Amino acid sequence: MRTEDVLAAIATGLWRWDNASGTVTLDGEAARLLGLPAEEVHLPEVAVRSRFHPVDWNEINGIVQLAVAEGTLAEALLRVMDEDGRVLRTVRSRSKPLENRTADGRTDYQLVGTLQEIAAPQPGTTAAHTAITGDWRRSREAFLLDAGRALAEARSTAEVLRVAASLSMPGFTPDGLAVFGVAGDRLSVIGHHGHNPGDEGPFxxxxxxxxxPAAEVVRTGRALYLPSPEEYKRRFPAAWPLARRFARASWAFLPLIVAGRTMGAWMAAFKHPVSFSPDERSVLTTVARMLAQALQRAGVAESERELTTGLQRAMMPTLGPEIPGMTVAARYVPTGGGLQVGGDWYDMIPLPGGDRFALVIGDVQGHDVRAAGLMGQLRIAVRAYASEGHRPDAVLSRASRFLAGLTDSYEEDEEDEDVGPRFATCLYVECDPETGMLEVARAGHPDPVVRMTDGTVLMRPTAGGLPLGIVADTDYPTTRFTLEPGETMMLCTDGLIETGGHDLDTGWARLRAILETGTHESESLEKLADLLVSAVHGPSSHHTTGPLADRREDDIALVLLCREGPGCGCGAGLAHPARPVRRTMLTVAQAEPERIAGARQQVRQLLHDWADEDQVDSAVLMVSEMVTNVLMHTDGDALLVAEAAGEHGTRRLRVEVADGSDELPHKRHPGEMASSGRGVLLMEMLADRWGVDPRGEGKSIWFELHEQSKADPENLPDTP
Structure with missing residues (x-):
């Protein structure tokens, strides 16, 4: 039997509301419940809206937004109207919002759910009249199934109480609810609905x-049902003056019991008389049992969150005092699930002498308590080594030995468990605020990223070694470059790059687009940090917990460093200079020929908005040839410096490759099968200008390209 046939047999219809297209799809049963022919139909949103009471429809958006934010089901009672404005019936809608974030940052969603008619009592009647019908029994079963699912999804006490307040019981929905908790020998209200603020004071x-009544329920562990005000006054004369002012007609007080222990009481109050038939008592008892379990789970989860949030905040440092000429912003977002702690960290360390500081970012393998413990110890060790005045390479070498010793100790303590050695990636940057000079040592960590004054974003390749802890004695070469005024450097862990199913390449492309957009949209470094985190995970704070954090795939640590100047976005002015200059520098060592590919990529990123792609290809080809020649024909390293200056469309690119050899290049005439000897010929054909400048030690080979429109015939190279 088809699912549609089963749902139709129990008078339940299916509907789908597409917020993006503004259309609603109804199956035959849903169409019938809305007073339409009983057949599948696709309607515009306005046509479906006209079938519902306008007050009910206006509440839907708020209910849906709350469900999207909490990741829960959206439930609403909707009155169906006929063409003359009379109420045909009342239906209960339960639907799951499916969120979809568009390319322009707008959030659309689809609602997929059910419609089911409920039997609502008329004024002056009792719910007992409806309780004997088969429709009520079917509605009761569906209600309990939905209520159990909704309460099971609640993650906090506040969310449990919100779900309890929204439950629409078939035929006898209460208009007032209260949940009482026990602390020692006292009873207090921990949540209520249908009352005014302050009404809980006497209780x-x-x-x-x-x-x-609630106190007696807790003492005895048995439910109390008070079907009339007279019964309430007779049983509890002392408490009746407190209850009389709410003008209710019936009350039910039920114990909240978990594992045989009464943890509180639940009150459901009704403005219409309720006889509390066996069916009605069965529903209330079942809801009380589910509510108690949901509150217990939420309490445990909240205790864990409070514990781990305190642990997390204790482990994460605060940024140091203000640095003249520089601004720093940082974010840490834990992974979801479990204890919400992990191995990512950042730190800012004042160095001896007081004129420099270090930025550190790292990621210990794992997302558990052990990873968090190792992270805390490693962070303290790195801070100690840096504070002793060691250079960046020495700091990481000592940290690697320290972590290797720690993981060996863990293995000895846990030899019966299947645990292996842990490692950590780390990026250590020593900063000179006065000159902007940065000295970087890297241990298996993603490279830093620099956003230039005009918004161009480059990943700065740096020399590096193995992650910390893999080999105790490891060397970590350093890389130096200058952060120019107005430039911003980003350090992050791989959680920011790879979250959402991205790999390193696609994740980096996404972050690059955000950084480029952030040049114009962010007025401060703090806002740029929020923009980067929210673009990956949604709105966040410095330390994010709760439902959003539960969906995170990996920890995130992020540090932004801005050297104040035009274009920085750190409060020193956002206007770009009249003639913006882009500049990048890269060293390719003899032992690292694979970094030639990084040099080519640097030039492409520098010229990402160059007018003529053919000129970009030419520049990349010449750079590759120049750097390769240095590695092949000299014994030293190649230093690449590339600079693009001027206004867009008329810029000049100048690239220099320096080496320590005094031998000057000369023109050759290679044969067709020759594998080398074409460097000078290529520069003569492709460059607007080129030359060789001897230096005190070594030489510098350079070329220049002048940006021209592709349609300009002067852009074409001269033919012999």
């Missing part, structure tokens, strides 16, 4: 010996 800090 707060109530002794368990008080002559009040």
């Amino acid at each position: 707060t800090e109530m002794l368990l010996e008080t002559d009040y």
